[in-house]
């Protein structure tokens with residue numbers, strides 16, 4: 006393992022991590038079109054082995070042997086667990102690269118690290134998973150005046166050439182489906198959309214978060230009602246279940262009698278929703294110039310302050326006029 010790679014694997018927080026996948030498709034609940042697209046992807050991967058290994062075409066062709074997929078969808082819709090399940094199905098490890106953090110922590114050296122990661126995946130036969138890959142998939146900058154943009158372009162160039170040579174399976178996950186660099190578009194032809202779960206999927210995701218035999222549930226627990234009431238992502242449901250379990254353990258009485266009740270699940274989800282609101286609010290407050298709404302608000306506030314100052318000036322001028330007239 007190279008020094009660059011060792012830094013990535015064993016740094017303060019692992020930016021690159023090898024996972025022995027634990028989750029399989031039994032744990033991933035997706036709408037039928039997404040599942041169908043994944044099944045198609047798996048079929049392609051299996052046929053790839055047939056074409057390139059058994060039929061010998063890998064020996065005849067130097068590049069373009071790998072398969073690249075793009076998982077696009079909102080946060081918490083199951084992109085990471087689906088990648089894990091793909092690796093599990095193939096009996097391979099998953100090499101997870103947290104791309105956004107990698108880029109911000111290693112500005113200027115990202116291209117070198119990307120190359121190292123591809124090498125490692127090729128050697129170990131792992132499925133390579135670029136999580137939070139919005140930054141790389143986005144359009145390349147055309148203006149090269151700033152250092153950051155130059156770095157970013159260099160990284161994309163390295164990525165594209167590594168992708169061209171990589172013989173294995175690589176998955177890019179993004180939250181933004183738009184803005185894909187056209188050069189990537191040519192190289193990553195398989196796009197899979199992860200949608201927010203529908204009612205039926207939500208109910209199954211609630212159930213899938215619990216242990217089949219060990220999690221104690223009160224008789225009033227009603228998953229269809231929870232699915233109906235909260236149109237939230239699988240990630241939110243997971244967090245709500247963990248919260249509900251915590252709340253239930255804090256109820257008085259011996260642990261052996263404790264059960265998770267419907268109200269605990271409701272409270273759990275309500276606190277997840279409330280936490281998201283607080284996050285959105287603090288982001289908004291911390292960033293007065295950020296976004297069209299923030300800018301409009303700042304302009305409105307400036308106008309109001311100006312109007313108050315003008316009114317105050319007018320009142321004092323009138324008062325002065327009255328005083329002078331009296332005197």
Ligand SMILES: Nc1ncnc2c1ncn2[C@@H]1O[C@H](COP(=O)(O)OP(=O)(O)OP(=O)(O)O)[C@@H](O)[C@H]1O
Pocket residue numbers: 032033034035078079080081082083084085086087136137178179180199202210213238239240241243
């Ligand atoms: N479709 C799903 N089926 C089952 N569980 C799900 C599903 N979606 C999310 N979850 C639960 O939520 C957790 C988070 O999901 P995951 O990390 O796969 O989302 P993601 O799409 O990768 O989100 P992000 O864009 O934030 O990385 C999972 O570990 C799982 O417990």
Ligand SMILES: [Mg+2]
Pocket residue numbers: 084085136178
């Ligand atoms: Mg993820």
